Amino acid sequence: MExxxxxVDINKLKAAFKKAPLIAVGEYSTAxxxxxxxxxxxxxxxxxxxxxxxxxxxxxxxxxxxTGRASAVIExxxxxxxxxxxxxxxxxIRVRNAKVLANRRTGQFFGKVVHHPxxxxxxxxxxxxxxxxxxxxxxxxxxxQNILNSIN
Numbered sequence: 001m002e003x004x005x006x007x008v009d010i011n012k013l014k015a016a017f018k019k020a021p022l023i024a025v026g027e028y029s030t031a032x033x034x035x036x037x038x039x040x041x042x043x044x045x046x047x048x049x050x051x052x053x054x055x056x057x058x059x060x061x062x063x064x065x066x067t068g069r070a071s072a073v074i075e076x077x078x079x080x081x082x083x084x085x086x087x088x089x090x091x092x093i094r095v096r097n098a099k100v101l102a103n104r105r106t107g108q109f110f111g112k113v114v115h116h117p118x119x120x121x122x123x124x125x126x127x128x129x130x131x132x133x134x135x136x137x138x139x140x141x142x143x144x145q146n147i148l149n150s151i152n
Contacts, residue, residue, distance in 0.1 A: 087121030
């Protein structure tokens with residue numbers, strides 16, 4: 001999922017970048033870093049935990065980091081992250097490198113083919129992004145105001 005941001009008063013911002021590029025980049029970097037950290041925290045709190053198996057792997061896979069000046073990545077590195085967030089349609093699971101499909105942890109055996117009913121979306125990650133939009137806007141507005149205050 002990607003977020004697109006429309007910057008209001010772009011002409012003022014362009015003038016600020018010309019007058020004080022390091023101040024502008026620094027302020028926006030701070031705003032982006034705070035926003036990424038908030039999304040990370042919200043996603044971790046909202047991620048479901050399978051308490052029966054010890055759980056917590058999905059939450060532990062969520063992280064954020066700055067990737068440059070005014071650029072950040074928030075990611076969930078668990079291979080199944082998107083399936084949990086977006087859900088799945090009903091699908092067929094077929095045996096590949098074993099004789100039978102089984103859950104080793106519980107000792108259940110399912111056979112060579114399973115008609116999986118699908119899973120409901122939890123929106124833990126995309127919901128964290130959606131819910132953070134007002135916070136992100138406030139951070140960017142504060143950054144803009146700090147830039148304008150510093151060049152006036």
